[in-house]
Amino acid sequence: MxxxxxxxxxxxxxxxxxxxxxxxxxxxLTGTFAxxxxxxxxxxxxxxxxxxxxxxxPIADVFSTWVEETSAGGTELEFVRxxxxxxxxxxxxxxxxxxDENDEHVNANxxxxxxxxxxxxxxxxxxxxxxLNIHRDFMWPSFLGGRQIGRWLVGIIGVVLMLAxxxxxxxxxxxxxxxxxxxxxxxxxxxxxxxxxxxxxWGLPFYSMIAFTGAFLGxxxxxxxxxxxxxxxxxxxxxxxxxxxxxxERSGVQVQMLSADEIAQMRHPESNAKPQSFVVRNYxxxxxxxxxxxxxxxxxxxxEIISVDGVTGVPxxxxxxxxxxxxxxxxxxxxxxxxxxxxGIWLKFxxxxxxxxxxxxxxxxxxxWIERRKYGNDxxxxxxxxNRLGYFNTGVIMGLPVAAISIFYxxxxxxxxxxxxxxxxxSVYLGVWIIGLAYAFVRRNDYSTTRELLMLTGALAMxxxxxxxxxxxxxxxxxxxxxHSTAAWVDAGMLVLGTMTVVAGFxxxxxxxxxRRPGARTATEPxxxxxxxx
Amino acid sequence: MSPLTIGILLxxxxxxxxxxxxxxxxxxxxxxxxxxxxxxxAVLLLTLPFEFRSLALWLxxxxxxxxxxxxxxxxxxxxxxxxxxxxxSISIVSGVIVAMxxxxx
Numbered sequence: 287m288x289x290x291x292x293x294x295x296x297x298x299x300x301x302x303x304x305x306x307x308x309x310x311x312x313x314x315l316t317g318t319f320a321x322x323x324x325x326x327x328x329x330x331x332x333x334x335x336x337x338x339x340x341x342x343x344p345i346a347d348v349f350s351t352w353v354e355e356t357s358a359g360g361t362e363l364e365f366v367r368x369x370x371x372x373x374x375x376x377x378x379x380x381x382x383x384x385x386d387e388n389d390e391h392v393n394a395n396x397x398x399x400x401x402x403x404x405x406x407x408x409x410x411x412x413x414x415x416x417x418l419n420i421h422r423d424f425m426w427p428s429f430l431g432g433r434q435i436g437r438w439l440v441g442i443i444g445v446v447l448m449l450a451x452x453x454x455x456x457x458x459x460x461x462x463x464x465x466x467x468x469x470x471x472x473x474x475x476x477x478x479x480x481x482x483x484x485x486x487x488w489g490l491p492f493y494s495m496i497a498f499t500g501a502f503l504g505x506x507x508x509x510x511x512x513x514x515x516x517x518x519x520x521x522x523x524x525x526x527x528x529x530x531x532x533x534x535e536r537s538g539v540q541v542q543m544l545s546a547d548e549i550a551q552m553r554h555p556e557s558n559a560k561p562q563s564f565v566v567r568n569y570x571x572x573x574x575x576x577x578x579x580x581x582x583x584x585x586x587x588x589x590e591i592i593s594v595d596g597v598t599g600v601p602x603x604x605x606x607x608x609x610x611x612x613x614x615x616x617x618x619x620x621x622x623x624x625x626x627x628x629x630g631i632w633l634k635f636x637x638x639x640x641x642x643x644x645x646x647x648x649x650x651x652x653x654x655w656i657e658r659r660k661y662g663n664d665x666x667x668x669x670x671x672x673n674r675l676g677y678f679n680t681g682v683i684m685g686l687p688v689a690a691i692s693i694f695y696x697x698x699x700x701x702x703x704x705x706x707x708x709x710x711x712x713s714v715y716l717g718v719w720i721i722g723l724a725y726a727f728v729r730r731n732d733y734s735t736t737r738e739l740l741m742l743t744g745a746l747a748m749x750x751x752x753x754x755x756x757x758x759x760x761x762x763x764x765x766x767x768x769x770h771s772t773a774a775w776v777d778a779g780m781l782v783l784g785t786m787t788v789v790a791g792f793x794x795x796x797x798x799x800x801x802r803r804p805g806a807r808t809a810t811e812p813x814x815x816x817x818x819x820x
Numbered sequence: 821m822s823p824l825t826i827g828i829l830l831x832x833x834x835x836x837x838x839x840x841x842x843x844x845x846x847x848x849x850x851x852x853x854x855x856x857x858x859x860x861x862a863v864l865l866l867t868l869p870f871e872f873r874s875l876a877l878w879l880x881x882x883x884x885x886x887x888x889x890x891x892x893x894x895x896x897x898x899x900x901x902x903x904x905x906x907x908x909s910i911s912i913v914s915g916v917i918v919a920m921x922x923x924x925x
Contacts, residue, residue: 291896298895448888453895501884509854509887510880513861518923528872528924613877 292457299453303651306446308682311648313443313500316421318641319690321626321634322776323418324374329776330413330697332758337769338371338400345378346545348403353569356394357384363570368546369563371400374772378403410707413697416715417690425712434507441504447497451490458483474798475657482650485643492640493647499624531605539572544599552599554580554590562589566596575602586619586628649683673730678723680732684739685722687787691746692718694780698757733797740791747784751777844904845894852907853890857883859914866921 287295303310319326328334349368357363365383369375378398386392397406419425419433426436455461465487468480486493518525527533549564559580568574574596579589593602610618622628626637656679659665660672696714700707722739729735754777755761762777839847861883868875890907897903 291898294895298892445884445888445891448884449891452888452892498884502881505884506880509858509861509883510876513858513865513879513883514876516858516918517862517865519918521923524923529876611871611874611877613874613881616881617877 287456292459295453296457299450299457300655302446302450302453303648304655306443307450307648307652307655308679309443310447310450311645311652311683312686313421313440314641314645314648315686316417316690317496317500318638318645320418320421321637321641323414325772325776326414326417327374328376328770329694329754329773331409332760332773333406333409334376335760335765335770335773336376336400338373338376342370342378342550343401343403344547345398345403345550346547348398349378349380349546350543352380352396353382356396357382366566366569367563368549370550370561372562373770376400376770377406408704410704412700412707412711413693415708416693416711420715437504438508439504441501441506441508444497444499444501444504448494448501451486451494451497454486455490458487461487475654475661478650478654478657482647482654486647489640489643489647492637493644495623496641496644499620502620503624534568534573534575536568536571537573540570541572541574541597543570543574543596544576544594548599549576549578552578552594554592557581557590568596572597582618582622586622587615589618649679652679652683674727676732677726677730677735680735681723681726682719684726684736684743685719687743688722688739688746689715689719691743691750694750695746695753698753731797733795737791737794737796740794741788742791744784744787744789744791747780747787750780750784840904840908844900848904848907849891849894852904852911853887853894856890856907856910856914857887859911859918860886863914863917863921866918866924872924 345368353363353366363382363384365381367381369379369381371377377400379395380398381393381395383391383393397408398404399406416425421440423433423436423440426433426439458464464480464483466484468484469476470480514525514529515522518528543566546564549561553560557580561578561580563579565577565579566574567577576594576596576599578592578594580592582590593605594600595602626634653676656672656676659667660669660676665672693711693715696711700710702710725739726732726735729738751762754773760773762774762781765771765774766778768774836847836851840852861879864882865875865879870878893906894903897906
């Protein structure tokens with residue numbers, strides 16, 4: 287590869303990293319927390335700390351009454367769904383979509399207790415909802431276009447990460463020679479450079495997979511719909527018919543449907559698994575169909591679906607749109623691959639470690655870029671400029687984990703209205719993050735800021751088991767072997783992680799060891815030209 | 821289309837033209853790579869001789885990679901103007917094919 291092409295590729299990697307690297311860091315770090323949203327749900331809501339019996343109690347009467355009463359007066363019941371209790375969601379959850387008397391689209395949902403079938407009061411969305419969705423769509427505000435825009439932006443970050451990975455691998459001309467090279471006794475920049483390269487190389491399969499699956503899940507709604515809409519010249523109805531099959535129209539003949547309890551007994555013919563949930567189309571009509579969702583036989587799949595007649599329960603066969611093509615298996619694997627749901631808790635721990643290493647790589651990349659310009663020959667701006675850039679970089683990077691832990695405290699100490707819980711969670715999250723950023727500017731020492739905010743993050747994490755005990759009465763030690771121990775293990779995990787983070791902060795240097803190299807150029811010397819993007 | 825809309829569209833097109841002229845690689849990686857990927861994906865959906873559902877699903881996996889490939893190409897080729905020309909040409913040719921070929925159903 288000629289030198290000019292190598293330099294262009296290197297610049298592509300460098301400029302992709304510095305312009306969007308912090309956002310990649312945010313997506314990667316929030317992703318490590320989002321991995322455990324199911325576990326955090328039970329920590330968050332003590333009413334969910336129940337074991338789920340193998341045989342679920344009858345729910346048919348309660349569910350059908352709720353469906354009829356909720357949609358009473360409406361014109362058309364479009365969508366009916368019931369989720370059966372699972373380990374992480376130990377409650378029945380019903381969801382319907384219907385048109386009200388003004389033909390307006392209305393959604394309604396309700397939870398019922400897994401053991402008694404009693405309605406569960408709705409707890410406002412908060413900790414787990416924010417933790418998951420800040421990663422999925424940045425909780426993008428409605429006044430800037432809404433959550434779908436945020437999802438597309440996160441997907442674009444996945445594409446950017448793929449580009450950074452590809453250009454990084456090509457720029458790394460001595461991959462084999464430097465695969466084990468960690469010059470930890472040399473300069474700061476060399477240590478960071480070696481760490482960036484070595485960790486980036488060894489984690490490459492994971493980073494490539496997570497970038498691609500993330501890009502797919504984020505942009506698929508935008509890019510594929512656009513592509514298909516263009517191909518079909520805007521005729522979305524025909525397009526959907528070609529992909530999903532023709533929509534079955536209601537006949538208008540009212541019939542008695544299969545009940546929720548009868549569906550609960552319909553085990554998968556091969557795996558004998560219980561149904562996880564079902565969706566009804568044309569509810570109450572003789573043309574109704576029920577899609578029953580089962581845990582997948584192969585774990586690299588979101589669900590297995592069997593479609594049955596809504597009245598008789600006889601499986602629907604001979605419909606080509608009910609048979610999943612090979613490509614469908616690959617598409618269905620994207621979500622389990624990205625969220626690490628196919629291999630149990632130990633796989634999630636592995637994903638956590640690798641996700642954290644990806645955050646570290648992106649942070650190191652930004653730090654290296656600033657270091658080269660502040661202390662090396664590449665800077666064209668003043669030292670003050672690079673200092674401020676460094677403070678901003680450090681504040682964003684180190685403020686984020688503090689913010690992520692602080693909303694655990696808000697969850698337990700919040701006393702306001704449930705309807706305002708999510709807004710309060712967002713305010714605390716962003717507020718603490720901004721305070722972390724401000725602290726970096728006030729402290730004026732990136733190393734000390736990093737050290738102190740690391741130790742603060744660790745201390746806060748270590749305090750969570752105490753907070754949980756004080757507010758719910760559940761001391762985690764007593765529940766580690768209980769029937770429902772997930773929340774206890776969240777406490778234990780936070781204690782261990784917090785301790786490690788405090789130790790890491792304590793061992794981190796408080797200041798840069800080497801000073802500026804004599805003769806290193808600053809902005810007053812125009813020969814030190816920053817590499818242009820074009 | 822109202823005169824205001826036409827005016828805004830014209831302004832955006834002129835801005836795009838100037839940006840492509842001044843910084844062909846940067847404009848291509850930000851804009852033309854995406855446009856070319858979407859239009860090229862639409863052409864593949866219309867023209868490849870495979871079962872439609874399977875093809876649509878395979879392309880949903882392929883389009884992000886096609887987009888990535890076009891972005892990478894922006895800084896790979898020696899000449900910046902050649903990058904922009906290639907992506908714009910792909911977009912125009914794909915657009916013409918999409919306009920001429922009817923949907924498969």
